[in-house]
Amino acid sequence: MFANVLPHIAPICYSRFLDDIWGVWTHSEGELGEFIDILNAHHPSIKVKATTSQESVDFLDTIVFKLPSDNQEQKLATKVFFKPTDTHTLLHITSHHPKHTFRGIVKSQLSRFHRICTREQDFNQATTSTLFTAPRQRRYCRRKLRHIKSDLLKKKIQGPRPRLGLILKFPRITGYSNMAAHAHNIVKGRFEQFQRRFQL
Numbered sequence: 328m329f330a331n332v333l334p335h336i337a338p339i340c341y342s343r344f345l346d347d348i349w350g351v352w353t354h355s356e357g358e359l360g361e362f363i364d365i366l367n368a369h370h371p372s373i374k375v376k377a378t379t380s381q382e383s384v385d386f387l388d389t390i391v392f393k394l395p396s397d398n399q400e401q402k403l404a405t406k407v408f409f410k411p412t413d414t415h416t417l418l419h420i421t422s423h424h425p426k427h428t429f430r431g432i433v434k435s436q437l438s439r440f441h442r443i444c445t446r447e448q449d450f451n452q453a454t455t456s457t458l459f460t461a462p463r464q465r466r467y468c469r470r471k472l473r474h475i476k477s478d479l480l481k482k483k484i485q486g487p488r489p490r491l492g493l494i495l496k497f498p499r500i501t502g503y504s505n506m507a508a509h510a511h512n513i514v515k516g517r518f519e520q521f522q523r524r525f526q527l
Contacts, residue, residue, distance in 0.1 A: 336362060342386075349386040351403075352379070389443055404445035407453045415457060420466035426508070429467070430475060437479050 336358050341350030352359055359379065366375045378384060383392035390408040393401055409415075417432055418424065437454060444450035459472050 344387060347387060348375075349384070349391065388439075394445075404449075406444050406446070406449035407440050407457075409457060415460075417465050417467070430471075433467070433472060433475050434479060437476055441479065441483065 336354045338350035338352055341348060343349075356379075359377065363375055363377050367373070381393075383390055385391075385408045388408050390406050391403055392406070394404045396402065418429060420429060440450055440453045444453060454476060459469065
């Protein structure tokens with residue numbers, strides 16, 4: 328694609344998601360301006376707006392930045408980007424949802440942060456200063472938040488579970504109620520006994 332625009336200059340790498348494009352430019356700023364002008368002249372309905380930086384740039388929910396280096400070799404790292412309008416509003420703890428829903432919301436956000444952040448310190452900052460601060464206003468227990476984070480990190484270290492040759496699933500569909508939740512906890516707590524008894 329870029330070879331047809333300016334054969335002698337192009338980004339050394341780039342990624343695109345819908346109408347957002349990220350790339351690394353190693354040529355001069357003047358050549359970048361010329362490159363953008365040619366892209367904008369390519370089709371009347373296509374207009375490219377460039378946001379450039381020598382240190383970091385935002386792309387979707389990610390900040391790509393240069394790591395500090397003592398030598399000439401430069402490395403890129405990523406961390407979570409939060410828009411200024413992001414209020415981090417999660418489902419209120421008093422909302423009438425199954426209990427695992429609240430844990431799943433927090434776990435999914437933690438998993439996303441862990442996947443994005445290159446450095447552990449950026450992951451801890453994203454969870455402590457943002458994810459663990461906002462839910463407190465929604466009545467989430469801080470101790471449970473730490474427990475969810477600890478479980479997630481343990482599973483990341485241990486890696487995926489070995490696959491079994493045969494996995495049996497028993498669907499149990501009920502309307503949500505306190506009694507149904509109590510029955511679920513009983514079955515879950517005694518499932519190994521059921522396995523031995525019925526030779527599952």
